[in-house]
Amino acid sequence: MVASLLIAAPAFAQQPPGPPGGEAASEALATAAATLTPQGGPVQVPDATLAMNALAAAMPGLEAGERKRARSLLARPTDGAADPFGHGYPSGAPVAYAESPHFCVFWVDEPQNKDAPNLADADADGVPDYADAILEIAEFSYSVEVAPGALGWRAPKPDTKGCGADPSARADIYLKQLGDLGLFGYESVDPGQGLERRKYGYMVIDNDYARSEYGYPDPLEPARVTFAHEFNHLLQQNYDSYQDLWMFEATATWSEEFVYPAINDYVRYIRAFASSPGAPITDREAAGGLKIYGANVWNHWLSGSGGGYGVEAVRRAWEVSPTVEPPDFAISAYERAIRNRGGKGFGREFVDFAAATAEWRTGFGGFPDASLYPDMKRKGALREARTKRFRLDHTAMRLLDVRARGKRPIKLTVRAPDGTRAGLALVGRRRDRAGGRVTGKREYLGRGGKGSVSLDSPGRFKRITAVIANADGRVKGFAGTDWIYRKDGQKFSARLRRR
Ligand SMILES: [Ca+2]
Numbered sequence: 001m002v003a004s005l006l007i008a009a010p011a012f013a014q015q016p017p018g019p020p021g022g023e024a025a026s027e028a029l030a031t032a033a034a035t036l037t038p039q040g041g042p043v044q045v046p047d048a049t050l051a052m053n054a055l056a057a058a059m060p061g062l063e064a065g066e067r068k069r070a071r072s073l074l075a076r077p078t079d080g081a082a083d084p085f086g087h088g089y090p091s092g093a094p095v096a097y098a099e100s101p102h103f104c105v106f107w108v109d110e111p112q113n114k115d116a117p118n119l120a121d122a123d124a125d126g127v128p129d130y131a132d133a134i135l136e137i138a139e140f141s142y143s144v145e146v147a148p149g150a151l152g153w154r155a156p157k158p159d160t161k162g163c164g165a166d167p168s169a170r171a172d173i174y175l176k177q178l179g180d181l182g183l184f185g186y187e188s189v190d191p192g193q194g195l196e197r198r199k200y201g202y203m204v205i206d207n208d209y210a211r212s213e214y215g216y217p218d219p220l221e222p223a224r225v226t227f228a229h230e231f232n233h234l235l236q237q238n239y240d241s242y243q244d245l246w247m248f249e250a251t252a253t254w255s256e257e258f259v260y261p262a263i264n265d266y267v268r269y270i271r272a273f274a275s276s277p278g279a280p281i282t283d284r285e286a287a288g289g290l291k292i293y294g295a296n297v298w299n300h301w302l303s304g305s306g307g308g309y310g311v312e313a314v315r316r317a318w319e320v321s322p323t324v325e326p327p328d329f330a331i332s333a334y335e336r337a338i339r340n341r342g343g344k345g346f347g348r349e350f351v352d353f354a355a356a357t358a359e360w361r362t363g364f365g366g367f368p369d370a371s372l373y374p375d376m377k378r379k380g381a382l383r384e385a386r387t388k389r390f391r392l393d394h395t396a397m398r399l400l401d402v403r404a405r406g407k408r409p410i411k412l413t414v415r416a417p418d419g420t421r422a423g424l425a426l427v428g429r430r431r432d433r434a435g436g437r438v439t440g441k442r443e444y445l446g447r448g449g450k451g452s453v454s455l456d457s458p459g460r461f462k463r464i465t466a467v468i469a470n471a472d473g474r475v476k477g478f479a480g481t482d483w484i485y486r487k488d489g490q491k492f493s494a495r496l497r498r499r
Pocket residue numbers: 120121122123124125126127128129132
């Protein structure tokens with residue numbers, strides 16, 4: 001039974017990389033198939049990369065018939081006969097391509113075809129202007145994400161298909177009608193690469209980002225950020241295709257800001273993060289599946305002036321991903337990356353991050369575009385001399401309102417279970433929301449237990465927030481499609497006193 005291999009023994013090093021089997025594998029297939037089926041209605045799930053990635057990882061666990069279907073879902077639009085389920089270009093339609101130094105873009109070269117872009121060619125270079133624009137976006141994304149000096153990631157793994165005499169020389173982009181699938185775009189690995197961690201793949205993006213489908217006045221805006229995002233996925237595949245899906249999305253969405261800092265499309269996913277502080281940062285279901293995109297703020301914390309580790313820290317987490325314990329586990333990858341760059345590990349950093357979110361709109365914590373962020377959701381208030389008890393899952397946090405009044409210092413005392421990495425903070429903001437000065441007092445409890453922080457003259461603040469975090473991301477195994485975290489449902493208590 002393949003499935004039983006998935007309940008990983010404590011000896012993680014012996015665990016084969018990622019592939020789920022049995023039911024989990026069949027589920028990955030069903031999800032990917034549904035994702036590539038027309039839904040109608042507005043665009044909801046931003047990309048299909050998650051589903052495609054889960055499917056590629058599940059391939060070895062599928063039965064023969066299922067595997068055939070999976071292969072067709074993972075096939076490129078130009079693979080034709082290999083794709084009997086109709087996710088490719090329409091059979092018999094003429095397909096053309098154009099190339100740039102690092103990319104090749106394919107399109108259906110037939111005006112009335114639903115997958116065709118607008119074929120207008122104003123500069124008469126023989127390439128539709130939309131395809132010209134996509135190649136320009138692609139090269140620009142490459143110059144930021146791969147070329148040294150900016151993000152400096154490893155180039156995509158050379159593939160086996162595409163255009164020209166040496167198809168492996170360029171990464172491939174397929175223009176296709178995606179608006180009716182409810183998708184902006186996706187990146188997929190090619191099937192047939194076995195258990196290899198480092199994989200090659202391709203990208204599919206919409207044929208026009210028509211306003212009627214996506215709602216953007218300038219269709220090249222979604223094209224730009226979607227490409228920057230999907231290209232980052234392609235780069236991720238050349239580090240570790242078995243990495244956790246939340247880290248795939250939290251990183252790709254983070255990368256958008258470096259390629260196109262003025263577009264700020266990523267900010268709309270921060271609402272999903274801000275509305276769900278009580279859900280783990282790793283939770284693929286939270287906020288309708290959008291929290292993991294909003295978790296780009298975690299990477300911005302690390303790479304920005306808050307964490308202070310630079311953009312290299314995020315790349316480093318991907319670099320070390322295959323060699324951490326357990327392998328391919330996001331929080332271990334971050335743990336190692338933070339330590340490599342002189343920090344004290346994930347838990348401590350997560351507590352500082354949690355505290356910073358309480359007043360991020362002021363610029364506290366160094367998040368980019370912070371004045372555009374929604375406030376983090378508060379859940380209840382902490383009153384003097386009352387004890388609040390609640391549970392927190394791993395990498396979840398709770399923000400509580402505290403009354404800002406009086407001169408005598410207030411003291412927050414938090415008790416976490418012994419052995420659970422946790423932290424607490426009191427964060428006070430003076431003056432207005434956008435520019436007010438912030439004072440934060442934090443304590444990290446590396447072994448759980450009791451801790452306390454105080455704030456002087458609470459009356460000088462406009463708002464005070466108590467932040468309590470379960471910063472413990474350790475796991476005890478893997479089942480189905482996700483890790484089993486050790487410290488879920490942990491009991492916390494918080495008490496406020498005036499001294
Ligand atoms: Ca042209």
